[in-house]
Amino acid sequence: MSTAIVTGPPVPGSSLESDLRALGFEVRAASDTAEAEALLTAVPADRRVAVVDARFVGHVHALRLGLTDPRFPLAAIPGAVTAQPAARPALARALAREAAAGGATALAVDGLVTALDADVHRPELGSLVAAVPTDPQARNEARQAVAGVDDEAIRLKSAVKSRDGFFTTFFVSPYSRYIARWCARRGLTPNQVTTASLLTALIAAACAATGTRTGFVAAGVLLICSFVLDCTDGQLARYSLQYSTLGAWLDATFDRAKEYAYYAGLALGAARGGDDVWALALGAMILQTCRHVVDFSFNEANHDATANTSPTAALSGRLDSVGWTVWVRRMIVLPIGERWALIAILTAATTPRITFYVLLAGCAFAATYTTAGRVLRSLTRKARRTDRAARALSDLADNGPLAGFVSRTLRAPLGSPFLVALAGVAVLTVSLFSGVTWAPVAGAVVYALASGQALARPLKGALDWLVPPLFRAAEYGTVLVLASKSGVNGTLPAAFGLVAAVAYHHYDTVYRIRGDAGAPPAWLVRAVGGQEGRTLLVTVLAAVLTAAQFKATLTVLAVVVAGLVLVESIRFWVSAGAPAVHDEGEPA
Numbered sequence: 001m002s003t004a005i006v007t008g009p010p011v012p013g014s015s016l017e018s019d020l021r022a023l024g025f026e027v028r029a030a031s032d033t034a035e036a037e038a039l040l041t042a043v044p045a046d047r048r049v050a051v052v053d054a055r056f057v058g059h060v061h062a063l064r065l066g067l068t069d070p071r072f073p074l075a076a077i078p079g080a081v082t083a084q085p086a087a088r089p090a091l092a093r094a095l096a097r098e099a100a101a102g103g104a105t106a107l108a109v110d111g112l113v114t115a116l117d118a119d120v121h122r123p124e125l126g127s128l129v130a131a132v133p134t135d136p137q138a139r140n141e142a143r144q145a146v147a148g149v150d151d152e153a154i155r156l157k158s159a160v161k162s163r164d165g166f167f168t169t170f171f172v173s174p175y176s177r178y179i180a181r182w183c184a185r186r187g188l189t190p191n192q193v194t195t196a197s198l199l200t201a202l203i204a205a206a207c208a209a210t211g212t213r214t215g216f217v218a219a220g221v222l223l224i225c226s227f228v229l230d231c232t233d234g235q236l237a238r239y240s241l242q243y244s245t246l247g248a249w250l251d252a253t254f255d256r257a258k259e260y261a262y263y264a265g266l267a268l269g270a271a272r273g274g275d276d277v278w279a280l281a282l283g284a285m286i287l288q289t290c291r292h293v294v295d296f297s298f299n300e301a302n303h304d305a306t307a308n309t310s311p312t313a314a315l316s317g318r319l320d321s322v323g324w325t326v327w328v329r330r331m332i333v334l335p336i337g338e339r340w341a342l343i344a345i346l347t348a349a350t351t352p353r354i355t356f357y358v359l360l361a362g363c364a365f366a367a368t369y370t371t372a373g374r375v376l377r378s379l380t381r382k383a384r385r386t387d388r389a390a391r392a393l394s395d396l397a398d399n400g401p402l403a404g405f406v407s408r409t410l411r412a413p414l415g416s417p418f419l420v421a422l423a424g425v426a427v428l429t430v431s432l433f434s435g436v437t438w439a440p441v442a443g444a445v446v447y448a449l450a451s452g453q454a455l456a457r458p459l460k461g462a463l464d465w466l467v468p469p470l471f472r473a474a475e476y477g478t479v480l481v482l483a484s485k486s487g488v489n490g491t492l493p494a495a496f497g498l499v500a501a502v503a504y505h506h507y508d509t510v511y512r513i514r515g516d517a518g519a520p521p522a523w524l525v526r527a528v529g530g531q532e533g534r535t536l537l538v539t540v541l542a543a544v545l546t547a548a549q550f551k552a553t554l555t556v557l558a559v560v561v562a563g564l565v566l567v568e569s570i571r572f573w574v575s576a577g578a579p580a581v582h583d584e585g586e587p588a
Helices: 016-022 033-042 060-067 085-102 109-115 136-147 151-158 166-171 173-185 190-209 213-240 245-272 278-302 311-319 323-332 336-349 352-380 387-397 401-409 417-432 439-454 464-486 491-514 522-527 530-544 547-574
Strands: 002-007 025-030 048-053 074-077 080-083
Touching: 002 016, 002 033, 016 025, 016 048, 016 060, 025 033, 033 048, 033 085, 048 060, 048 085, 048 109, 060 074, 060 080, 060 151, 074 085, 080 085, 080 109, 085 109, 151 173, 151 213, 166 173, 166 323, 166 336, 173 213, 190 213, 190 245, 213 245, 213 336, 245 278, 245 336, 245 352, 245 491, 245 547, 278 352, 278 387, 278 464, 278 491, 323 352, 336 352, 352 464, 387 464, 387 491, 401 439, 401 530, 417 439, 417 464, 439 464, 439 530, 464 491, 464 530, 464 547, 491 547, 522 547, 530 547
Parallel strands: 002 025, 002 048
Antiparallel strands: 048 080, 074 080
16 A cells, blocks of 8 residues: 655545555645655654655556556656655655655655755656646646646557567557456456466477377467467556566566477477477576676676777667668577567478578577677777676676686686686687597586686676676587487487576576666575586596486476576575666677
């Protein structure tokens, strides 16, 4: 329940109180500043409170944006201010100062906002009206301005991301926004829509697993339906401002779960037809995850860097000013809309093997294009990275106890963190394809040493943001190569499960960092071994166990890692202290 304190004498013909009640506020009236202070003190401490000027004229959606968004402790629009429980003391202090100065005079809400000693969020209203007219003529003009703008049309438009992929923008959002409004009017929540999207994708994966043409066609159709619901949940959250911590976690993780579960369904369907494509499915998951880590690492390294300009970035900005190049550049990176549409069409029309071949080729091209552009930007800009960025990259690296011991023991850096990491990955790669049984173990030992050395100093170099993606490719690639070499049926599915569990851990780390919550707890990183520890363990298991035992051990390892990271992740994101992360940046 929320409380709105309307200050000043009532205005005849005003719909303000009914509008506030429609937004879920209990309305109380205060004739002067002292009474407003008394009413604020009487409101229970666990309630959101708004203070609104009785003369306010504006759209209901302007009030909604200013007073009901749960992401901001303090927010204000002209004539209204709101505080969530955590920010109530700041509002109380400002109101006490105003009461001491004015007492029995009418409260100027905009003056109260100015007096706040805390950061105040001011939503972008655009053409929405929010005003405090001081005379009848100004009030009449404000009411005419309200009548001249359809706030529902603006609300629908703002429910759609301002930046999205071509397929989403032109083939989904034109109608999914109306599905979002339909859901809002029936009391459905974004979390319910997100869950429906997940269930639809899982049913699509089950259809693909049948291995029949009918199943493949149904799978393609259901995958598109799942994506429409995936767009709808975010649009519903923006339409009704139903942001939540749990919703942030669900939205951040379910997209990956849906896509990777669908890969597994395709692989199962192919196996029913006598075609083993598990290596392709695992390769697709690895490639896609590494692409995301490149995105996350580059953005974390540069979002708060100073002197952060380059000729490459300037060229990119000029290309974004030309309409057709904007859409071409968004499409060739295969964002989630284009990628899922491609997968759905290929599933329905071709075979799982062809689907994975095309997907791998498209994602490889997209990864090359985006990574090359970011490398060029990094080499041509003179950015100075912050300690926060270095910590974020270190957390994304996911080094465990072994690498930590190396960092503490061998403090003298051998060279650039990026070059040290690259050398370690190169040695590991050569050892994996050497054909010598124990060579991968030796390569993994060198790789673990390099992992520790790479983090012996802060990751502030021009290309140090590539260290976490290199580690992801090395760990996941090791599992893929060794599972492929085992030659035992079922080893690759077990490897798929292990990589999926570890990838979830890495995505969870990313979204914690985005929410300024830091890395997962140290005990969890130690318990799952760190990326270098898991890599070394898998190489040792492959060397000492039979192929059948290796398969069984990978399965057990996948279950253990999944159990540990899921329990801790759920505990964190469902807890009251977890941050809400709402990604409005690059399409995933």
